[in-house]
Amino acid sequence: MEYSVKSGSPEKQRTSCVVIGIFHNRRLSTAAKAVDKASDGYISNLMRRGDFEADTGDTLMLFQVPNMLCDRVLLVGCGKEREFDARAFDKVMRAASEQLNKSGATEAVTYITELALKGHDTDWKIRRAIIDTEESVYSFNQLKSKKSDQRRPLKRLILSVATRRDLPLGEISVREGMAIASGMRLTKDLANLPGNICKPEYLAEQARFLKKAYPDLKISILDEQEMEELGMGALLAVGRGSVNPPRLIVMEYRGADKKQKPVVLVGKGITFDTGGISLKPGEAMDEMKYDMGGAASVFGALKACSEMQLPMNVVGVIASAENMPDGNASRPGDIVTTMSGQTVEILNTDAEGRLVLCDALTYVKKFDPEVVIDIATLTGACIIALGAHASGMLSNHSPLANDLISAGKASFDRIWELPLWDDYQEQLDSNFADFANIGGRPAGTITAACFLARFTQKYHWAHLDIAGTAWKSGKEKGATGRPVPLLMQYLMDRASEQAKT
Numbered sequence: 001m002e003y004s005v006k007s008g009s010p011e012k013q014r015t016s017c018v019v020i021g022i023f024h025n026r027r028l029s030t031a032a033k034a035v036d037k038a039s040d041g042y043i044s045n046l047m048r049r050g051d052f053e054a055d056t057g058d059t060l061m062l063f064q065v066p067n068m069l070c071d072r073v074l075l076v077g078c079g080k081e082r083e084f085d086a087r088a089f090d091k092v093m094r095a096a097s098e099q100l101n102k103s104g105a106t107e108a109v110t111y112i113t114e115l116a117l118k119g120h121d122t123d124w125k126i127r128r129a130i131i132d133t134e135e136s137v138y139s140f141n142q143l144k145s146k147k148s149d150q151r152r153p154l155k156r157l158i159l160s161v162a163t164r165r166d167l168p169l170g171e172i173s174v175r176e177g178m179a180i181a182s183g184m185r186l187t188k189d190l191a192n193l194p195g196n197i198c199k200p201e202y203l204a205e206q207a208r209f210l211k212k213a214y215p216d217l218k219i220s221i222l223d224e225q226e227m228e229e230l231g232m233g234a235l236l237a238v239g240r241g242s243v244n245p246p247r248l249i250v251m252e253y254r255g256a257d258k259k260q261k262p263v264v265l266v267g268k269g270i271t272f273d274t275g276g277i278s279l280k281p282g283e284a285m286d287e288m289k290y291d292m293g294g295a296a297s298v299f300g301a302l303k304a305c306s307e308m309q310l311p312m313n314v315v316g317v318i319a320s321a322e323n324m325p326d327g328n329a330s331r332p333g334d335i336v337t338t339m340s341g342q343t344v345e346i347l348n349t350d351a352e353g354r355l356v357l358c359d360a361l362t363y364v365k366k367f368d369p370e371v372v373i374d375i376a377t378l379t380g381a382c383i384i385a386l387g388a389h390a391s392g393m394l395s396n397h398s399p400l401a402n403d404l405i406s407a408g409k410a411s412f413d414r415i416w417e418l419p420l421w422d423d424y425q426e427q428l429d430s431n432f433a434d435f436a437n438i439g440g441r442p443a444g445t446i447t448a449a450c451f452l453a454r455f456t457q458k459y460h461w462a463h464l465d466i467a468g469t470a471w472k473s474g475k476e477k478g479a480t481g482r483p484v485p486l487l488m489q490y491l492m493d494r495a496s497e498q499a500k501t
């Protein structure tokens, strides 16, 4: 889809559809008032008759509105004006694009981006409008034999800004929004692929693809032998249960001065998690194809950085393996030596994410990172604690934690911090190795992070547990593209921080 910004009054738009917002109690937005005036009270008449309540997300398509140059006017309910917030904005944008896509309109001018929103500026609204629209038109049908594509989908969305002076900045916001949305699309596409297609080598191939599109990226892919030489005993142990060998994928994006230390993103890339010998129960096991959601978000973030040419240095590292039960798989009780030299007793082969991540986290020291953020669908316990609304976050450095929390609020891709107190560490005690890979049922998300914390002491680090947020279950099953918006907000915030110094 194409996006652009424009300023101008709605009655003058020669387009297939003009989209305007209406609040509760017949309160018309500025654009709706303009349409009402031009059409001699067409909108207010209709409201008076009670044809449109304007609950958040309600829509009504109008045709042949008097004195308008456009073919259609789409009314979108925005709820109570005083309660119009980021959540309502998302709902309104999605409802509008759904209707537009169903209608025959191929182009639309939306005035929703002009509505005042507490705490968010035009820049935010434009970016968000694009992300929301891409969200509602997304479908994953590449593996269906009959592609049921819309016959006349929306092709061009023009986002209105209040004055001509807003145009130059608006254009930048469009570029940023499109970059983030295209990163999210990549994240969703990769995550939605089934395990029989998306294997560790497939992810490696994606890195090579990305380099083709953005030649400035530097990529390297480590195979089993190279990991052997580095002593990555934990990552290799997970991979050994599968005929599809593990990969460590490294992608370096350099958008800033060479001397600037990079932000390193580490993604869990378990392309399918059966649990291994500690086999999972069958129910919803198909969803374990999403166990590479962290890796997919690293791809998405790097793509977005490349697309918007963000002036930052960012390194993406993906620890990829398939967790299968097999003659060569690890057994409960096995002891492995990690790249750090620390030994681990694998008491449960289903706690494999931390095993692949710990070696990647040791490996990334070589990049002399400013900060390291790992992203992982790590624990079912995180879904119990936070559900689908917030990702879990644990960190060994409170300024980093606070930056991420703010970025989560700003991007509406929210996280919630859990404590990384030493008190929890003893749950990992082992009688036979330095420590175990599980810490029992209490505080499962925290003990998983405690495990990782033993490999991240030399740098500032945060861990994002996205088990509840990376995909939706049920009828709407599908990847969400999270936490790409959060990661990009964080990176963009840092970039503008650095521009100041």
Ligand code: BES
Binding pocket: 273, 275, 291, 348, 350, 351, 352, 353, 377, 378, 379, 380, 381, 383, 438, 439, 444, 467, 468
């Ligand atoms: N990938 C799972 C976590 C998960 C489960 C994410 C369900 C989303 C939905 C992870 O590898 C895992 O199996 N974790 C175990 C850890 C336990 C054995 C300590 C879990 O959460 O049950």
Ligand code: MN
Binding pocket: 273, 275, 349, 350, 351, 352, 353
């Ligand atoms: Mn597991």
Ligand code: ZN
Binding pocket: 270, 273, 291, 350, 352, 353, 377, 378
């Ligand atoms: Zn897993």
